[in-house]
Amino acid sequence: MATIEKLPEYRLFIHPFDVNELRKDIWIDDPVSAKLTINGKKYEVDIAYRGSHIRDFPKKSYQISFYKPSTYRNANVLHLNAEYKDPSFIRNKLSFDFFNAIGCLAPKARFVFLKVNGRNEGVYLELESVDERFLANRKLPAGSIFYAVDGDANFSLMSDLDKEVKKSLAFGYEQKCGTQEDTDHLHKMIIDINTISRDDFEKEIANYINVDKYLRWLAGVVFTQNFDGFVHNYALYRNKENGLYEIIPWDYDATWGRDVNGKEMESDYLRVTGFNTLTARILDVKTFRNQYKNLLKDIVNNQFTVDYLKPKIERMHASLRPYVLLDPYKKDSIDRFDKEPDYILNYIEGRTAFIKREVELLD
Incomplete structure (x- = not known):
């Protein structure tokens, strides 16, 4: 029988005037x-x-910034x-738990129950922000x-939105931390990803990308089937000590057999080779392709199994x-909620069969 854990209760008070400002x-x-x-301790915060x-x-979903005291759970x-x-x-x-299990950086997450001005707002997922403290809490080197x-x-170099040449290579990114020099380096990497010759790519890309970490992230996107994950829903972290980039997943609710609207997504919808220019170029290298193939085989037999994930x-x-029975937005959908574990497990079985077939075609 599954262990039932008590959720932390967050009680938020927003002045009625400010509630109107938010809603305006x-x-x-x-x-x-x-x-x-939280647990009897009061925090002064900003909320948006x-x-x-x-x-x-x-x-609604919220971002909460702490200013008195300035941190909570080692986060601002x-x-x-x-x-x-x-x-x-x-x-x-x-x-995110799955990404961690296969060797990727991912935000910490836990469920909480939120009340706003005494009214139940329901179940929420508290997500760690990917910023300087994310790195510090893991004793990782500083970086952009x-x-x-x-x-x-x-x-x-081409926009995924209008299929035209980008007017700026900064398009698509918002810098969370770092300097102009870091932005310039990102631009140079994107140019080189698109212009390094095929013969030189295997050697040169290793100066920019932690390829093992990239392949693990790619596998995570493919197994969870986050269709937007290749051009969106990630943070790019450059480790200042080794100079290499790795990718941190973000916003993974449209996964495990459902799309962004909660609709069914067939378990064979997303191909194992994924999308985006960098993925295509990396998998064009036989050494990397074989490394990815072996990684998929390992994960499909260990972390992506019903036995591992069902508990x-x-x-x-x-x-x-x-x-959920106390959530004013979801309590009337409890029957659907109760069917979801089996739905996800059926997705895992279907996705497993698909990946086992497709991985053999990676030569």
Whole structure:
């Protein structure tokens, strides 16, 4: 029987005037002041809506910045995701746990129950922000971090949005930390990814990319089937000690057999070779392709199995169920919530069969 864990309760107070300010224009990022109480301790915070299309949903997602005290759980900022379109609530966390299990950096995540001005707002996923503290908490070297904010973050000279030559190689990225020199280096890398000769690519790309980490990230996207994950939904971190980039996944609710609207996505929808210019060039190198092939075989037999994932899925489901019944936006959908563990497990079985077939075609 799955262990039922008690969720932390977050009690948020926002002055009614500031509530009106937030609601006046949901697309404005300007925060308002609020008070947050966790385990009896009060924090003065700034709060703003977060996300793009998700701001239109009845259940809002939030970004919370701490200023008195200035940190909580060794972070200045945390994100509270409503997971509104995921009927299971667990896909984001399940994905990040999976990425960690296969050797990738990924944000920490945990479920909380949120109350705003005394009213139940329901189950939320607390997500760690990918920033300087993300690196410090893992004792990683300092470095630059760029968020991939739209389809132009495709490692190409061509836009993924309008299929024309990019007017700037900065398009698609938002710099979270670093200097202008880091931005210039990113531009140079993108140019070289597209212009290094085929004969020189294997040697030269190793000066830019931690290829092993990239292949592990690629495998994570492919197994979870995050269709947007190749040109979006990631952060790019350059380790200042070795000068190499690796990718950190972000926003993985549209995974494990459902798309961004929560609709069914067939388990063979996403090809194992993925997308984007960098992926295509890396997999064009026989050495890297064989490395990727062996990695897929290892993961499909170890971390991506029903035996490995079922206890994790059932534990999360059991812990969330009492709180979903208190969630004003989701309590009437409890029957659908109860069907999701089996739905995800069926996806895993279908995706496993597909990957085992396809991996043999990688020569």
